[in-house]
Amino acid sequence: MLRLDESFLLGKYKKAFKTVSKEGTPIETLFNLMFRENLIDGLLTYSKEKGKVVPKLILREGEFLQPQVPFGFGLNSLLKKAIQKYRLSKLAVFGTSCVLDGLNKTQYYGIGCNWVKTAVALKVGQLCLGNITEEGIRALLLHLKGRGEKLKRAFIEERELIFQTDKGKLKIPMEVLHKYILSACRYCLNLSSRGSDITYVQKERENEGLFIIRSERGWYTVAKLQKRAPGELKLKGAGQEEVDSLVSLLREKILLNIDSIIDRVEIGLPVPKWSGNKLRKFYRLWNSIETSDFEEEVF
Amino acid sequence: MFFKDKVLNEEDLKLKIGFFHLSSCSGCQVAFLDMFEKIVEFLDTVELVYSNMLTRKREIPFLDVAFVEGALCVEENYHLRLIKEINEKSKLIVSVGACASFGGVRRLSCGNQMPQPQHNSFIPLTEIELIKNKLKYAIPGCPPNPSLLENFLLALLELDYDFLQPFEFIASSNDASGFNLISEVVNKGFCVGCGTCETACPTRAISFSQSCGKPNFTPSTCVHCGSCLAACPQSFKPYPQPTY
Numbered sequence: 001m002l003r004l005d006e007s008f009l010l011g012k013y014k015k016a017f018k019t020v021s022k023e024g025t026p027i028e029t030l031f032n033l034m035f036r037e038n039l040i041d042g043l044l045t046y047s048k049e050k051g052k053v054v055p056k057l058i059l060r061e062g063e064f065l066q067p068q069v070p071f072g073f074g075l076n077s078l079l080k081k082a083i084q085k086y087r088l089s090k091l092a093v094f095g096t097s098c099v100l101d102g103l104n105k106t107q108y109y110g111i112g113c114n115w116v117k118t119a120v121a122l123k124v125g126q127l128c129l130g131n132i133t134e135e136g137i138r139a140l141l142l143h144l145k146g147r148g149e150k151l152k153r154a155f156i157e158e159r160e161l162i163f164q165t166d167k168g169k170l171k172i173p174m175e176v177l178h179k180y181i182l183s184a185c186r187y188c189l190n191l192s193s194r195g196s197d198i199t200y201v202q203k204e205r206e207n208e209g210l211f212i213i214r215s216e217r218g219w220y221t222v223a224k225l226q227k228r229a230p231g232e233l234k235l236k237g238a239g240q241e242e243v244d245s246l247v248s249l250l251r252e253k254i255l256l257n258i259d260s261i262i263d264r265v266e267i268g269l270p271v272p273k274w275s276g277n278k279l280r281k282f283y284r285l286w287n288s289i290e291t292s293d294f295e296e297e298v299f
Numbered sequence: 300m301f302f303k304d305k306v307l308n309e310e311d312l313k314l315k316i317g318f319f320h321l322s323s324c325s326g327c328q329v330a331f332l333d334m335f336e337k338i339v340e341f342l343d344t345v346e347l348v349y350s351n352m353l354t355r356k357r358e359i360p361f362l363d364v365a366f367v368e369g370a371l372c373v374e375e376n377y378h379l380r381l382i383k384e385i386n387e388k389s390k391l392i393v394s395v396g397a398c399a400s401f402g403g404v405r406r407l408s409c410g411n412q413m414p415q416p417q418h419n420s421f422i423p424l425t426e427i428e429l430i431k432n433k434l435k436y437a438i439p440g441c442p443p444n445p446s447l448l449e450n451f452l453l454a455l456l457e458l459d460y461d462f463l464q465p466f467e468f469i470a471s472s473n474d475a476s477g478f479n480l481i482s483e484v485v486n487k488g489f490c491v492g493c494g495t496c497e498t499a500c501p502t503r504a505i506s507f508s509q510s511c512g513k514p515n516f517t518p519s520t521c522v523h524c525g526s527c528l529a530a531c532p533q534s535f536k537p538y539p540q541p542t543y
């Protein structure tokens with residue numbers, strides 16, 4: 001049965017760590033150290049260029065500057081360049097679950113890009129509440145503030161998604177965000193990047209983040225880097241409170257997504273990701289509960 | 300399935316495969332041969348019994364799986380004879396690549412090639428009634444990646460139906476182009492903006508638009524290879540997913 005509990009929303013993981021880096025953001029430090037230790041020969045991720053977030057292939061330590069606005073598109077368009085042109089064989093990928101999904105499919109079938117199966121060294125998933133274009137961000141800020149503001153950073157702190165604009169900090173209500181994100185993101189049920197090696201969550205302070213370590217490979221990588229450069233990346237087990245607050249934010253957003261999926265079902269449109277059977281069962285369940293039961297975790 | 304029958308009834312357990320060439324550039328066969336470099340570890344279970352590039356045999360032997368590249372040129376008697384012979388002598392047919400599966404660049408041909416002055420017509424194998432019962436799988440791509448061909452062959456040997464299922468589905472669709480990507484994924488609201496389709500496209504008919512977060516499609520350069528739709532994570536998903 002489907003439950004909107006921690007195991008559905010966050011998926012399986014070994015341990016969550018509050019991570020503090022000496023310089024730069026924790027995720028920048030992680031990849032820089034991986035380059036230094038020769039654990040990777042390339043990094044496929046988004047980067048900021050001329051004020052815009054664009055997909056970029058990073059080939060050296062120090063080149064990766066994490067865009068503080070965590071929205072971007074088309075990351076996998078550089079996959080062929082990375083693997084077939086540059087012949088990278090220890091590629092790290094840092095992106096949202098849907099990007100990793102495209103990568104997984106390419107690895108499993110071999111369609112799209114040749115020999116990807118053995119070329120990926122680490123998949124770091126970004127916790128994601130929906131992807132949004134620049135225009136979408138402008139419209140969202142206009143909706144909330146009634147005037148144009150410039151988005152500088154976005155992070156998650158205490159059950160909230162916060163936008164830091166040129167005029168100050170702003171809590172983003174999930175139902176407003178839901179209106180402005182890409183349509184496919186309204187049906188996404190893997191916001192926490194289940195299936196990655198590590199899920200990353202950016203916190204308010206630039207040098208603070210959350211590492212949710214899922215796989216053996218993620219565990220081994222972080223342990224090795226900790227050993228080699230203990231001062232550069234400090235990890236401390238995250239308390240249950242931290243995890244609960246993340247789960248509650250995810251639950252709020254997933255409920256909106258489920259609602260949007262049901263809207264599609266009701267008018268007979270195909271639904272993404274779910275096999276018909278799974279969804280029919282789910283739909284029956286949904287109809288058998290009262291709206292007031294949401295708080296009680298009836299799934 | 301034929302392979303199960305083979306295991307139960309035949310003494311020689313090697314899977315006999317052949318590669319056949321119809322109207323095509325031979326790119327698919329080159330990709331197929333490229334793949335052979337990687338499959339040394341299971342070469343003892345497979346035997347290449349016919350290939351116009353690699354084997355010396357002129358006569359087509361009986362075989363288990365016929366991999367066929369290229370579209371059928373209806374004006375070419377040799378093609379008509381060949382397709383009948385493949386149908387007679389093989390247990391299963393797999394169309395390899397765009398030309399054989401959807402027409403590919405052949406679809407765009409209006410004939411007039413020397414030395415045949417007449418306008419020739421090219422028909423993908425998936426549309427030929429005679430072989431409908433035997434043509435079970437179609438592989439997209441122009442050419443398909445050798446890694447895809449390797450995985451496909453492995454799945455065939457291991458009877459991995461989860462893997463094979465989409466290729467069975469592709470065999471029953473007559474066309475797969477960038478238009479289908481737009482109609483099946485983007486217009487249905489499923490495009491997540493991951494860019495996998497751009498990487499999959501061999502002709503740059505798909506380019507990624509950063510401003511709208513979705514792919515752009517240029518029909519004039521599309522060769523109908525089906526790679527974009529097949530590679531898109533939102534098209535079909537029977538591959539390992541994170542567990543819920």
Ligand code: SF4
Binds near residue numbers: 096097099185
């Ligand atoms: S919400 Fe889901 S589909 Fe949308 S960008 Fe995030 S991970 Fe991808």
Ligand code: SF4
Binds near residue numbers: 327395397399403404
């Ligand atoms: S599908 Fe492409 S590579 Fe294969 S034979 Fe046709 S034109 Fe050549």
Ligand code: SF4
Binds near residue numbers: 522
């Ligand atoms: S758009 Fe590109 S990948 Fe898609 S069918 Fe056309 S040529 Fe193939």
Ligand code: SF4
Binds near residue numbers: 485494
């Ligand atoms: S591969 Fe599919 S989901 Fe990804 S950008 Fe292309 S159409 Fe969109």
